[in-house]
Amino acid sequence: MKNPPFVYHQAHSLSEAIELLATYGEDGKVLAGGQSLLPTMALRLGPPEHVIDISAVPDLDTIGLDADGGVSLGALVRHAEAERSDDVRRLAPLISEAMPHVGHRAIRTRGTVVGSIAHADPAAEMPAVCLATGATMIAASSQGERTIPAAEFFDGYLTTALRPDELLTHVKFPAWSAQSGGAVVEVSRRHGDYALAGLACRVDLSGDAVTDAALAFFGVDSTPVRVPEAEAALVGKPPTAEAFAEAASIVSTTLTPTADIHGSTNYRRHLAGVLTTRGLKTAASRIGVSA
Numbered sequence: 001m002k003n004p005p006f007v008y009h010q011a012h013s014l015s016e017a018i019e020l021l022a023t024y025g026e027d028g029k030v031l032a033g034g035q036s037l038l039p040t041m042a043l044r045l046g047p048p049e050h051v052i053d054i055s056a057v058p059d060l061d062t063i064g065l066d067a068d069g070g071v072s073l074g075a076l077v078r079h080a081e082a083e084r085s086d087d088v089r090r091l092a093p094l095i096s097e098a099m100p101h102v103g104h105r106a107i108r109t110r111g112t113v114v115g116s117i118a119h120a121d122p123a124a125e126m127p128a129v130c131l132a133t134g135a136t137m138i139a140a141s142s143q144g145e146r147t148i149p150a151a152e153f154f155d156g157y158l159t160t161a162l163r164p165d166e167l168l169t170h171v172k173f174p175a176w177s178a179q180s181g182g183a184v185v186e187v188s189r190r191h192g193d194y195a196l197a198g199l200a201c202r203v204d205l206s207g208d209a210v211t212d213a214a215l216a217f218f219g220v221d222s223t224p225v226r227v228p229e230a231e232a233a234l235v236g237k238p239p240t241a242e243a244f245a246e247a248a249s250i251v252s253t254t255l256t257p258t259a260d261i262h263g264s265t266n267y268r269r270h271l272a273g274v275l276t277t278r279g280l281k282t283a284a285s286r287i288g289v290s291a
């Protein structure tokens with residue numbers, strides 16, 4: 001289907017983009033890479049009357065090194081740029097690991113990492129990576145700038161804490177510790193498809209015990225979700241196959257994924273359990289632990 005009629009606005013500066021968002025509010029939508037917005041408009045899923053293209057706004061395409069050792073991705077950093085970046089691989093390895101799973105190369109060449117986060121598809125990789133790493137969203141509007149922790153950002157299916165007049169200018173990923181191991185694992189019908197179930201995970205180790213763990217699932221609920229009960233079961237224990245199996249068992253009994261034509265609730269629960277063991281083993285191997 002063709003897109004319904006809309007008014008196109010190209011913003012040439014951040015202040016112009018913010019002004020346009022303030023003017024059109026609920027009737028306006030930001031256009032970044034267009035890889036999700038244009039298909040949803042063509043499907044008539046709440047098409048906006050005004051499309052505000054930010055692709056000509058300067059300085060939003062930068063991968064910034066933060067003073068605390070983390071990394072910030074601007075709103076126009078394409079998936080492919082993040083995938084190729086040595087700084088991202090070194091400072092936020094879960095992003096690099098997620099990138100090859102995001103659609104296909106052509107989609108990653110146009111689509112932006114921040115656009116994927118703003119779009120908040122529950123089966124997308126990056127929202128779960130934000131939860132697993134404790135990322136912070138930086139939103140700008142005519143009222144100023146505010147920060148939103150990832151844990152408070154994803155509200156529901158394709159719904160976030162962003163107001164209609166806000167632009168996500170960049171997302172900050174905190175410093176990645178040398179004692180942290182991480183992995184992004186998923187099951188999809190074909191490579192490049194959205195995941196039937198996926199996991200972005202992180203384990204922090206001190207001595208021979210896990211000091212912190214994050215298990216952030218995608219494709220299993222209306223938002224990306226962590227499973228605190230399973231994370232707590234890992235903390236204080238050595239990272240062994242038994243500990244990982246216990247966490248997997250908690251995951252598959254705790255999650256209640258929605259069934260659809262691609263998989264039943266029980267099948268997705270089973271996948272989430274399998275991915276827990278697989279993801280944790282891979283994460284542990286990256287800090288030299290064989291479980």
Ligand SMILES: Cc1cc2nc3c(=O)[nH]c(=O)nc-3n(C[C@H](O)[C@H](O)[C@H](O)COP(=O)(O)OP(=O)(O)OC[C@H]3O[C@@H](n4cnc5c(N)ncnc54)[C@H](O)[C@@H]3O)c2cc1C
Nearest residue numbers: 030032033034035036037075103111112115116118124168
């Ligand atoms: C065939 C196909 C397969 C795909 N497979 C996957 C996949 O496996 N995994 C995956 O994660 N994604 C997948 N995608 C989506 C892709 O990753 C998109 O690029 C991404 O979701 C959105 O990025 P974008 O820059 O294209 O955003 P756009 O399409 O331009 O925008 C998406 C939404 O976010 C809003 N938005 C964008 N940027 C901002 C901002 N800075 N501030 C506020 N709001 C903003 C827009 O208004 C819109 O509502 C797929 C897409 C296609 C077409």
